[in-house]
Amino acid sequence: MSDVETQADETPFDQIGGSARVQAVVEAFYDLMDVDPAYARLRSIHALDLAPMRASLAGFLTGWLGGPRDWFAARPGVCMMSLHRAMPIDAELARQWTDAMGRALERAGVGSEMAEALREVFGRMAAGMRTR
Numbered sequence: 001m002s003d004v005e006t007q008a009d010e011t012p013f014d015q016i017g018g019s020a021r022v023q024a025v026v027e028a029f030y031d032l033m034d035v036d037p038a039y040a041r042l043r044s045i046h047a048l049d050l051a052p053m054r055a056s057l058a059g060f061l062t063g064w065l066g067g068p069r070d071w072f073a074a075r076p077g078v079c080m081m082s083l084h085r086a087m088p089i090d091a092e093l094a095r096q097w098t099d100a101m102g103r104a105l106e107r108a109g110v111g112s113e114m115a116e117a118l119r120e121v122f123g124r125m126a127a128g129m130r131t132r
C-alpha cells in the first residue's frame with residue numbers, strides 16, 4: 001500500500017502523522033532557514049526570534065491539512081495570500097521557501113508520495129505569493 005492510500009475518512013493531517021510530524025516539519029524548516037546560507041535572504045526578512053513563526057506555521061499547517069482548526073478560529077477570515085501581499089517576495093525568495101520546505105519534509109520523514117504532493121502545492125502557493 002502506498003503511503004497516501006489509506007482510510008477514506010483519514011485527513012491529510014492523519015496521513016502525514018498528526019501533530020508530532022507537522023511540528024517536526026516546521027522545526028526542520030526554520031532550523032534550515034536559520035543556519036543554511038542558501039536561505040540567507042529568506043532568513044533576513046524574518047524576525048530575529050523565529051519562535052512565534054514556528055508556532056504559527058505549525059498551527060496553519062495543522063488546520064490546512066484537515067487537523068484541529070484553532071489557528072483559523074483565532075484569525076477569522078484570514079487569507080494566507082493576503083498576509084504575504086505586503087512582503088517583498090520575488091522569484092528567488094519563493095524558490096528559497098519552497099526548497100527549504102522540500103528539504104524539511106524529507107528531514108521530518110514525511111512519506112515520499114505525501115512529500116511530493118505537498119512540494120507541488122507549496123510550490124504553487126509560493127509562486128502565487130510573488131509580489132515582484
Ligand code: HEM
Nearest residue numbers: 045046047053056057060089093094097122125126127129
Ligand atoms: C513565497 C515565499 C514566502 C516568503 C518569502 C514568506 C515570508 C514570510 C514572512 C517574512 C513572514 C513574517 C515572519 C515574521 O513576522 O517574522 C511570513 C509569515 C507566515 N507565512 Fe510565509 N512566506 C512565504 C510562503 C509561505 C507559504 C507558502 C506558506 C504556507 C504554506 C506560508 C505561511 C506563513 C505563515 C503561517 C505565517 C505566519 C502568519 C502570522 O502568524 O501572522 N508562507 N511569511
